[in-house]
Amino acid sequence: MTRAIVRPSGLDLDSPGRRDYWVALEHDSTWGDHLLPLTVIVGDQVEAGRGLVAFGANHGNEYEGPVAIKHLLHEINSADVCGRLILVPVLNPAAFGSGTRESTADDGVNLNRAFVEGAGLTPALKGITHRIAAFVREYIWPRVHVVQDIHAGGRGHRFALCTSFHHVEDPEQRRIIEATARWFGTPFVMIYQDDTPGLLPSEAERLGKITVGTELGWGETVNPEGVRYACHGIRAAAIHHGQLRGAIEPIGHHADGTQKLVAMVDRNCFTPAPFSGHYEPRMNCGTFVRRGDTVGLLHDFQRVDEQPWPVRAGIDGYVLCQAARAPVAQGLHILVVAQEVD
Numbered sequence: 001m002t003r004a005i006v007r008p009s010g011l012d013l014d015s016p017g018r019r020d021y022w023v024a025l026e027h028d029s030t031w032g033d034h035l036l037p038l039t040v041i042v043g044d045q046v047e048a049g050r051g052l053v054a055f056g057a058n059h060g061n062e063y064e065g066p067v068a069i070k071h072l073l074h075e076i077n078s079a080d081v082c083g084r085l086i087l088v089p090v091l092n093p094a095a096f097g098s099g100t101r102e103s104t105a106d107d108g109v110n111l112n113r114a115f116v117e118g119a120g121l122t123p124a125l126k127g128i129t130h131r132i133a134a135f136v137r138e139y140i141w142p143r144v145h146v147v148q149d150i151h152a153g154g155r156g157h158r159f160a161l162c163t164s165f166h167h168v169e170d171p172e173q174r175r176i177i178e179a180t181a182r183w184f185g186t187p188f189v190m191i192y193q194d195d196t197p198g199l200l201p202s203e204a205e206r207l208g209k210i211t212v213g214t215e216l217g218w219g220e221t222v223n224p225e226g227v228r229y230a231c232h233g234i235r236a237a238a239i240h241h242g243q244l245r246g247a248i249e250p251i252g253h254h255a256d257g258t259q260k261l262v263a264m265v266d267r268n269c270f271t272p273a274p275f276s277g278h279y280e281p282r283m284n285c286g287t288f289v290r291r292g293d294t295v296g297l298l299h300d301f302q303r304v305d306e307q308p309w310p311v312r313a314g315i316d317g318y319v320l321c322q323a324a325r326a327p328v329a330q331g332l333h334i335l336v337v338a339q340e341v342d
């Protein structure tokens with residue numbers, strides 16, 4: 001397989017056939033380029049403005065997305081593609097290269113906060129991470145109506161495996177997004193707060209696209225169930241949204257009817273650490289709890305003779321997320337409980 005190194009302007013994302021690229025984006029500080037792997041497969045029934053994109057490594061230390069999409073590069077038969085698939089196993093090669101959430105070795109920016117006005121255009125927002133956001137805006141958004149942004153907990157948080165989306169105003173868009181999210185087969189489908197600026201999925205949702213995010217693992221590892229859910233969810237979305245021929249059966253918690261739709265929008269869902277300390281989980285993610293239940297303990301080893309602070313659920317619901325590492329900084333959300341949605 002030959003993978004051509006091209007500038008963004010040299011991409012062909014529209015002609016029928018398969019093309020494998022390294023998209024070259026200028027390095028910030030040395031003679032060189034960041035190379036972003038991108039494969040496009042275009043079928044004979046492709047429509048303008050329609051297609052599916054799957055992104056891995058929006059954050060550089062979350063590995064289920066890159067692994068799953070790398071598998072799909074080999075597993076998807078080009079003859080089965082009727083519309084357009086754009087597969088990007090590593091969206092932020094700067095962060096992936098340093099093995100960190102942000103582009104630590106370069107501009108230090110979090111790509112999933114970089115979709116802001118002027119990204120890649122104004123001099124103050126010209127670092128590699130904002131230029132990746134600008135690349136997505138100029139080249140990807142005009143060609144897709146389905147967006148899959150595969151995340152995991154990275155270093156900081158462990159999760160009950162879930163797909164995710166925000167509240168969107170349009171009920172039809174909302175219905176289709178939820179159905180698409182359910183097909184991953186994860187135990188939870190999570191609706192989350194939309195107060196954080198600069199998110200890739202928030203922008204895709206505002207553009208009316210069928211947008212699904214995920215949390216498919218944690219701890220900078222590769223979760224085997226997470227990879228399975230990612231491969232299946234991306235393939236199911238491609239089939240159901242007219243880009244890939246074939247049939248597909250539900251898996252996991254989608255197949256057996258145990259999948260739960262939950263929301264973490266209410267601020268009572270979140271428990272921040274009141275002081276820096278060490279977090280001891282007493283329950284696994286996915287456990288149902290009542291408001292006031294002690295889910296974990298926060299220890300202060302500078303006050304080693306004091307009792308630990310009980311980390312309590314702020315609402316009734318499921319433990320969706322907890323701190324993954326024992327040392328936690330003051331203010332970190334060490335516990336997130338998500339409410340079941342009818």
Ligand SMILES: [Zn+2]
Pocket residue numbers: 058059062151152154
């Ligand atoms: Zn992430």
